[in-house]
Amino acid sequence: MLNPGELRVLGCLIEKELTTPEYYPLTLNALTNACNQKSNREPVLGLEESDVVRALDSLRFKQLVVLSNDGGRVPKYRHILAERLRLVPEELALLGELLLRGPQTVGELRTRAERMTHFPDLATVEEILGELMTQEQPLVTRLPRQPGRKEPRYAHLFSGEPEVAVEESSPPPEAARLRVMAGDERLAKVEEEVGALRTEVAELRRIVAEFRAQFE
Secondary structure: OOOHHHHHHHHHHHHHHHHOHHHOOEEHHHHHHHHOOOOOOOOOOOOOHHHHHHHHHHHHHOOOEEEOOOOOOOOEEEEOHHHHHOOOHHHHHHHHHHHHHOOEOHHHHHHHHOOOOOOOOHHHHHHHHHHHHOOOOOOEEEOOOOOOOOOOOEEEOEOEOOOOOOOOOOOOOOHHHHHHHHHHHHHHHHHHHHHHHHHHHHHHHHHHHHHHHOOO
16 A cells, blocks of 8 residues: 555656666655656645655565666666566556556557657557456556546555446547647647756766766
8 A cells, every 4th residue: 555655656667767867766856856756647746755755665665666876976776667577668668657646547558658668559468457357466457438538547445446437427628728838748748858867967976076086
């Protein structure tokens, strides 16, 4: 049973392993920035580093996260979900999306998880979700279809059975609104990449400063 902070930390570690493996495992600072991203997150959170430390400590106790032994100057963290549960990248990608954005339809999952790994079609996503649902200890469940929705949604079970909220049916958004939403998502992605570059530059500056200090 994971709390919201633990779910966000675990989801971010999965996401960054698959989308930016060159920056993985993650430092505490990078992981905190990932947890507080405005893109690909539902809900958007504002976690402090202390909150992330508590979540990491709890996940380490639950044997889902470990401290990396890559020999770097700064402590880094990685998840061990694949090793513990024998999961393949496609399964990890779908679980990561569910951890980061909550219940979603097959179509939403395929579109959003494409940044982590490729899914050839919707049937493949449904097949993988079925495997996650029929494990000895199920990791995913299919929610009852809600009024006004054509497709059922799927949810993770890392925090127990999800509560199904009753939503009022509403008309689909206008084409102009969809264009604005797409533009906002592109802008958020650019901001995310700029933030990652700033973190990398700051880390490089720190390493250079330490190197120079050795000769002063």
